[in-house]
Structure formats: structure tokens, C-alpha cells
Amino acid sequence: MIDIKISVRNIIEFVHRYGDIVSSTMGASPQRMEEGTRAHVKIQKDRQKENASYEKEQYLKYEILFEDIRFTVDGRADGMVRGSYIEEIKSTYTPLEDVDEDFNRLYWAQVMFYGFMYMEEHKTENILLLLTYFNLDTEVSKTFEKTFTYEELKTFVTETIEEYLQYVREDARWKKERNESLKELKFPFLNYRTGQRELAVDVYRTLRQGGKLFAKAPTGIGKTISTLFPAVKAIGEGEADRIFYLTAKGTLKTVAEEAVEIIRNKGGSVKFLTITSKEKVCLNDEVNCNPDKCTFAEGHYDRINACILDILKKESSYSKEMILSYARKYRVCPFELSLDLSYFSDLIICDYNYVFDPRVYLRRFFVDVRENYIFLVDEAHNLVDRSRDMYSALLTKDMVMEAKKAGEKFSYLKRSLTKVNKKFIEIRKVLEEKGGKQHYFGVSDDLIFTLKDFLMAFEIFQKEVREDFEGREKILDLFFAVNSFLNIAELYNDGYVTYEENSGSNVIIKLFCVYPRDLLIDVFKRAKASILFSATLSPMSYYFDVLGGEEADYRKTLGSPFPKENLQVYLDRGIDTRYRKREESFSGISENIHKMVSGKKGNYIAFFPSYKYMRDVHEIFMEKYGDFFETYIQEPSLGEKERDEVLSLFYAEREKSFVAFMVLGGIFSEGIDLAGEALIGTSVVGVGYPQVSYERDLIKDYFARDNLGFEYAYIYPGINRVLQAAGRVIRSETDQGLVLLMDLRYSWAQYKHLLPEEWLPLRDWKNQNQ
Known part of the structure; x- marks a missing residue:
């Protein structure tokens, strides 16, 4: 029996997605999430005043058997009055007069799924579904209502699941083949090098028991194969679901790919994907994900699922060349295609940032963890400085002035950026009295409020101004910098120092992560087991401390295998x-x-x-x-x-x-x-x-x-x-x-x-x- 568990949101967003790739979104910003939460709370409180029986955030689950597959879907409905209606709430900056019933088909699909799950549990014949939009500028809401019968929603849900099962069955067929091959897989070389068996055994033990292993293994032991081999064996035995092989440099990805090919050539069926940056796989002369500028972004979601199904039926691994070939054939974005194929990969080889960086990590895997992951962190000594970079954020007065100049004719941008610039001028005056530098603990609430005000102005700008113009890039650059700054401000803890520095008229403010230990511990909790290995984890106590080693974690130091x-x-x-x-x-x-x-x-x-x-x-x-x-x-x-x-x-x-x-x-x-x-x-x-x-x-x-x-x-x-x-x-x-x-x-x-x-x-x- 194969168990498949997925959230309502994820199955809807996979099966029913449509239209273009939109290059810029506020979805990941703390300001946008905060505003979305505010919208939900406001509507939910209003509903409870109207009807004391209104219940918010109600958990629903539906389980069904399809031959040898047990399929479970779950999620939380934003609100309901039992026996009366179920409601989905969405926040937007779009003027409500421009929002009609078909504004976003995915939203209706989501509330329809919740409606069916409720009806299936309570055996009702029909249900009223509400889709409410809350405008974050005006704080006015607009609600659409539809009544559905049980049969209508059952047909919709059944068709949705059956559509998704096409991909599940192909994936299940592969996993059966994979597991059978991995049971028989032997170590791919005739003999172990000195220290190699010892390392592989310790890795395997950690993968089964969970936790972290810090391994100092000198050059020549064969660290890559000694970590990958026990990891794929663990997957074949059901101890884990997916491996993330994490590197700091592109050359190390090649080493990992070569090790996987050795395993595959010895009969181990392992489907692997190397995530290559958007810039390196883009099929255009320059990266511009605006659907008006990119034929691969335009209508991407209308074609992507057919492309994925074709690949699942025909391919056993996902090389860069293969991805580019299918992207051209189906006219889809190769980078987005590779991210979707990661769902159907046993092993994902990628840069550290796809797991650790709060700005670009793979949310599809780590926001709602439903699998047992293995993290293999290659050349882990590099993670110290890389994590300091990933968890730090910087803003400069020059960035603000360039964006202000570019957005001069947009009054709402000019107003918000004038306020931000004023904050930097105040900081500069203080620095002039203190010799040009100062550091302290904490983040200014006034600065945070002013930056959030800019993000609100920016979202209006994005909605209203679609055409390119000279300087637009400067406004976008500031948006990404401010968004990053606010994200990092949410993570700020005792391991941070804030410093300010001026150089001429420019002012720099940086949230500097000095001690990333606690943040890394939180990331490692997403995995069942993590192996951090390098030839140069010396002294071990230093790396164990800074990289998040805990009392129950393991340490291993091996000698050189060479005379x-x-x-x-x-x-x-x-x-x-x-x-x-x-x-x-x-x-x-x-x-x-x-x-x-x-x-x-x-x-x-x-x-x-x-x-x-x-x-x-x-x-x-x-x-x-x-x-x-x-x-x-x-x-x-x-x-x-x-x-x-x-x-x-x-x-x-x-x-x-x-x-x-x-x-x-x-x-x-x-x-x-x-x-x-x-x-x-x-x-x-x-x-x-x-x-x-x-x-x-x-x-x-x-x-x-x-x-x-x-x-x-x-x-x-x-x-x-x-x-x-x-x-x-x-x-x-x-x-x-x-x-x-x-x-x-x-x-x-x-x-x-x-x-x-x-x-x-x-x-x-x-x-x-x-």
C-alpha cells in the first residue's frame, strides 16, 4: 500500500494552476503575510459578531483508497457555520470593482474541496460556499456565493484526485523499481578505502536514528560516495523519502553527480536532479520573467503539467540538457520546470541557499514538512560564512535615492521613499557625531514601519504600472532589498548585531548575523537526519558550536587514508x-x-x-x-x-x-x-x-x-x-x-x-x- 498525503492547497495549486508566470510577487514578504493575517482576523471577527456559531480555521480531512494507493487530503477552512456555509478568505490590493466571480479560479477550487470534505463527513446534500476578498487599502470586503450539491463537488474532487494520480502512479511505479534495485545494491567499489567503511557505517546509523553527524574526513577517504551510498540505501529501506545534497560551489555538484552515476551504473535506480540557477538555464538572451517579454513565461502553467507527465513516463533522471529540451518542446520555463521535477526526485543536488536561505529556500518542501528528509552538507566548513551572509541583510541610502529618482512621478512611491530617505538622513547625522560607525543590538521599529509603508506603495505600483521605463529596475532592486531586510528582521535574535556606517553622503545599515547557530538548528529540524562533512572541520568544537551541534548529535574525526x-x-x-x-x-x-x-x-x-x-x-x-x-x-x-x-x-x-x-x-x-x-x-x-x-x-x-x-x-x-x-x-x-x-x-x-x-x-x- 502506498500512502500519499497532500494539503488541499498543494493539490489545487498543482492540478488547477493556469496562466502566466508572474515575475514579482509580494507573497513571501513578512508585510504581505502580516496583512493577509489581518484580513482573515477582521473578516472572522465580523462573521462571529453576525453569528456566534461561526467557527474559524476548521481542520478537515478526506481519505480514499485507489487500488494500492491510500490518498489523504487535508487542510483548514478559513471559516464555517456548520450546516450553513463554508468560507474562504483572500486579501488583495486589487480594487474590488475589478474583482469578479472568476478573478482566481484556484480560490474557488480550494473552497469547493473544503465543501466536499465537510459534506462527506456530515452527509449533507448541498452546501453554500463563500469566497470573500478583502481589500487591504480600503479595508472593504466583497463576497461571492455559490451553492453546490454533493454530487457536483464529489465529481470535482474525484476528477482532481484522479488527475493528480496520473503523476502519483508514475512516481509510485518508479519508487517500486527504485526500492527493489536499492535492496540489492552493494557498495560500488571492490574494496573500502581506509576509514571509508567506518564513515559510511556512522552515516547510516545517523540516518536511521536521526539527528546530526559532524564528520571530519580527510581528502582521499571518498566522502561523497561514503555519504551518498548509505543515504540511497536508507531511502530504499523506507528510512527516508528524499535526499538533499548541498554544496557551496558548482564544481562540487559535478562530483556529486559523478558519484550518483557510479551508483546508477552498479544497478541502483536513483532519480536525481541538479538545480541550476535561473540565469544559467534561461532560454532567452536575458532573464526577464515578464510574460509580455518571455514566451516561456506566457501561458507556462497551461502547458507545464503535460510536460511533467511526459517526462515522468519517459525519463529516469533529470539532466540540464534534458530539462532544456523539454522546456523548448512544451514552451515552458526551464527553471520552473526543474523546481516542479524536484517533487519527483529521490536526490536533489543544489546550493546551500535552496535549504538554508530564508529568501530563496524551497518552500514547497519546507513550509509544511510531510516527509523524512536527509541533508548531506558537503564542505560544511563553508556554511559558517555562507550562513552569515544568508541571514544578514543590508540597505543603503544610495539604493533609496536611486529608486526615489526613478519613481518621482508616482506620488505614492515618492511619498514613501521620502520618509525612508529621511530616516537615513537622521542616521547619518548621528554617525557624523560618532566617527562614522556604530553598532548596537536591535532593529528600529520606526525604520521597520517606514519600510513596510514603502512595500505597500510598491504593491500599488506593481498593479498599476506594467510598462517598462528607465529606472524601473532601481525600484525593483530596492523592493527586493527591503523585502529581504524585513524578512531578516523577523529572524533577528541574540546572534545578531546591527551596524551603521557612512561613506560620504551614503549610509549603510546592516542586520549582521554573527552567530547563526540557533537559525541553523531550526533549519536542521526540517530533516530527519543531517550529515555535515569536510576534510577541514578543525577544530571540531568550533564548527560543532557555530553550525548548530546539539548534545545528542555525533562527531567523527578520521585520519588520512594515505601513507x-x-x-x-x-x-x-x-x-x-x-x-x-x-x-x-x-x-x-x-x-x-x-x-x-x-x-x-x-x-x-x-x-x-x-x-x-x-x-x-x-x-x-x-x-x-x-x-x-x-x-x-x-x-x-x-x-x-x-x-x-x-x-x-x-x-x-x-x-x-x-x-x-x-x-x-x-x-x-x-x-x-x-x-x-x-x-x-x-x-x-x-x-x-x-x-x-x-x-x-x-x-x-x-x-x-x-x-x-x-x-x-x-x-x-x-x-x-x-x-x-x-x-x-x-x-x-x-x-x-x-x-x-x-x-x-x-x-x-x-x-x-x-x-x-x-x-x-x-x-x-x-x-x-x-
Whole structure:
């Protein structure tokens, strides 16, 4: 027996959706949700005054058997008077004179479903249904009434469910095939690597018991397959319903895809989808989801379900190329198609933000959780800074002025933006007296009220002004920024600091999430089990704390699977890279790089803490040794194509050694795989500290209360960068190479204890055998 559970709203919005994709919506803003709630409360109170028997938010459920499928639909009717009527309430800014009975067919479908569920339970022959619209500007309502018989509503509900069952049956057929294949699935390699079975067993145990596992697993163990294999086995055994494989970088998505293909090639039927950003799959020259500008947005919902059914019948996985092909065939938006196909995927490979970011997370899965999810968080060390970004929000006076200038001729926009700008002027005056910066805990209620006023004005603007004009984009940009700011303000807790800063006439205000722990704990509650893994979760206590580890969660630290002698780690403690000594280090660093590259012909990388430091040393190196080697120096802001071109340099045939000068924490210091002879040595200058900044100092001040300020702000993030950079050298059991650390601080106990055990004791570079 297959159990299918779905809400009334979800089945209606899937089966009966129609029309165009609308690019901008207020649906996700806290202001809009608050206004919608206000509309419901107002109507419900008025009804209760009219009739004391009026009941609000009444839960209804309907269950029916279709062959081997038990189908359950449930939801809450906004209001009812038993034996008399059921009501659905909707809020709108559309003038009520423009709202007719057919204003939105989905709303009628929703209340019709509730009507049938009530009649089925109470065995009545007919029912009065009310659909009430409440205008948020005028606070006036308009109600439409229809009477239906039991047979009419039963026919409607039966047809709706049978339509949906087409997709359910295809999905159920697939899941039966999947589960049978996964029962027989064996580990896809002949042997486990050292530590690999241990990791896979711990992952599987966590998936069955629930909770979180923090796993530090060095390069070479095979983390991706060691987490994915037990996860798909858990799905086949009914321990979970869906896997989310979460990455911080696009290159890691490819690694996950390759691991799934290995499982599929060994007979494991797993249907997977990689969510690609809208910009990368758009079939137009530019992303513009206005149905007047995009043929794929126009009428998208009229065609999308036929497209999905065709795919379910014919395809066993969802590649980007396949999605684009069907999108062209059915003339639908490929990005929206991929999101719909996620419903019918066993494994979803996507960026962190689709699960963690409150602005773009997949609400279809996480607003009303009805399944057991598995979160596999790859390179979890990246989640610290990414979560700080995702849970922070920023507004500037310049944004406001640009939008105000663009909306000058719309009086309601001009009025609201003048008020917002006035708030920024007040902040600037205070900052001028305080040296240009200040930070504090909390969010100004006056600012929040003023921003909400702008959102109300913006919604009127969206309804009334459909044509494009110069500057419209600036108004939209401010809308998204304000919407984000208000969303984050709703999350504001003890882990936040608000700071203000002025630069000339501009003013910045930021809600800065310093300590995302509690917010991440809430997100992880959406999953049955979460596995956070990386080669560089060091120190474990730091990542366990910041990323939401709780008392019942598990920790695992594994040693390197490679022979210790394969990687020789040296230290030149005579190099002092601290700021006041930096210039004195240039010559010694240049000489060390020369010695490293001269030792054996091959490819090397020299990593630096900043572009300026790198250029200063590079200049000296080229002057002294440039004729003896081939070199490359990293440029900032490289695109994906340029990045691939640089990586190809490590595979070129050469007569001389090649050395690349690169930046720690950049695109080449992690997430790239230079196996074998592609890279045989790396030097790391400094201890990897992030750049000193106002935000870093706010982090330091915040954690100073636990005497961990400098560690959390600088030392631990810095060491992670060092470990990631050094990890580029040894990628397989046959690789051999060296790492040269250049900074006297590695000989200090507080730094040395953060290094991998297999690196110790560090070899003295001055005594190396050339």
C-alpha cells in the first residue's frame, strides 16, 4: 500500500494552476503575510459578531483508497457555520470593482474541496460556499456565493484526485523499481578505502536514528560516495523519502553527480536532479520573467503539467540538457520546470541557499514538512560564512535615492521613499557625531514601519504600472532589498548585531548575523537526519558550536587514508608575515619558492594571504628567477571560463617547472582537483587570516565574552584556508608531494595543535634535503 498525503492547497495549486508566470510577487514578504493575517482576523471577527456559531480555521480531512494507493487530503477552512456555509478568505490590493466571480479560479477550487470534505463527513446534500476578498487599502470586503450539491463537488474532487494520480502512479511505479534495485545494491567499489567503511557505517546509523553527524574526513577517504551510498540505501529501506545534497560551489555538484552515476551504473535506480540557477538555464538572451517579454513565461502553467507527465513516463533522471529540451518542446520555463521535477526526485543536488536561505529556500518542501528528509552538507566548513551572509541583510541610502529618482512621478512611491530617505538622513547625522560607525543590538521599529509603508506603495505600483521605463529596475532592486531586510528582521535574535556606517553622503545599515547557530538548528529540524562533512572541520568544537551541534548529535574525526610519507610538510619559522614585518619577508619567501620549485621538475602553487602581498613577492621572484620557470599570477574576479583555462595550465606539457601565484581563500585554494603530477607542491604564506574588517572585528567582540574572540574571528577561519590550500597536493593514494608553511606562528602551540596529526612533526625547511 502506498500512502500519499497532500494539503488541499498543494493539490489545487498543482492540478488547477493556469496562466502566466508572474515575475514579482509580494507573497513571501513578512508585510504581505502580516496583512493577509489581518484580513482573515477582521473578516472572522465580523462573521462571529453576525453569528456566534461561526467557527474559524476548521481542520478537515478526506481519505480514499485507489487500488494500492491510500490518498489523504487535508487542510483548514478559513471559516464555517456548520450546516450553513463554508468560507474562504483572500486579501488583495486589487480594487474590488475589478474583482469578479472568476478573478482566481484556484480560490474557488480550494473552497469547493473544503465543501466536499465537510459534506462527506456530515452527509449533507448541498452546501453554500463563500469566497470573500478583502481589500487591504480600503479595508472593504466583497463576497461571492455559490451553492453546490454533493454530487457536483464529489465529481470535482474525484476528477482532481484522479488527475493528480496520473503523476502519483508514475512516481509510485518508479519508487517500486527504485526500492527493489536499492535492496540489492552493494557498495560500488571492490574494496573500502581506509576509514571509508567506518564513515559510511556512522552515516547510516545517523540516518536511521536521526539527528546530526559532524564528520571530519580527510581528502582521499571518498566522502561523497561514503555519504551518498548509505543515504540511497536508507531511502530504499523506507528510512527516508528524499535526499538533499548541498554544496557551496558548482564544481562540487559535478562530483556529486559523478558519484550518483557510479551508483546508477552498479544497478541502483536513483532519480536525481541538479538545480541550476535561473540565469544559467534561461532560454532567452536575458532573464526577464515578464510574460509580455518571455514566451516561456506566457501561458507556462497551461502547458507545464503535460510536460511533467511526459517526462515522468519517459525519463529516469533529470539532466540540464534534458530539462532544456523539454522546456523548448512544451514552451515552458526551464527553471520552473526543474523546481516542479524536484517533487519527483529521490536526490536533489543544489546550493546551500535552496535549504538554508530564508529568501530563496524551497518552500514547497519546507513550509509544511510531510516527509523524512536527509541533508548531506558537503564542505560544511563553508556554511559558517555562507550562513552569515544568508541571514544578514543590508540597505543603503544610495539604493533609496536611486529608486526615489526613478519613481518621482508616482506620488505614492515618492511619498514613501521620502520618509525612508529621511530616516537615513537622521542616521547619518548621528554617525557624523560618532566617527562614522556604530553598532548596537536591535532593529528600529520606526525604520521597520517606514519600510513596510514603502512595500505597500510598491504593491500599488506593481498593479498599476506594467510598462517598462528607465529606472524601473532601481525600484525593483530596492523592493527586493527591503523585502529581504524585513524578512531578516523577523529572524533577528541574540546572534545578531546591527551596524551603521557612512561613506560620504551614503549610509549603510546592516542586520549582521554573527552567530547563526540557533537559525541553523531550526533549519536542521526540517530533516530527519543531517550529515555535515569536510576534510577541514578543525577544530571540531568550533564548527560543532557555530553550525548548530546539539548534545545528542555525533562527531567523527578520521585520519588520512594515505601513507604519511606521501606528503612532506615543511616549516620555515624564520619567515615573519605579521603586518609590521611583512616587507622584510618578501625576499625570503621568493627564495623559498625558488628552492621548492627547483627541487623537482613539476607544477607548484604559492598561496598568499592577499593580492598585494602576492604581487609584491611575485615582482621580486620574477626579477631574480623569472627566466628559470614558467609562471602564472592570479587575477581577481575570474569567470568560470577563465578559471577552467587556468586549471588547464597544470596539465600542459612543459620543459621547465611551473609555479602559480595564487590567493588563499580564493577559487583555486579549494574545490579543485589536481591529481597525480598536475600538482606536486604547495607553499602557504602566513596563517590564512581573513582580511581585517569592521565585520570581522564585530565577530571578535561578540565571542570575546567566551574568551574566543580572536580564535573565532581570525585563527580558526585562517587555519581552514591553510588546510584547504594544502589539501590540493595529495588527492589519491599514489600522489606524492610537499607543503611548505612559511610563518613563525606555526611553531606556536595554539597554531600547531590545529594542524593535522599526519603533518606532525613539521620538518625544518632550512635542513631539507635538496
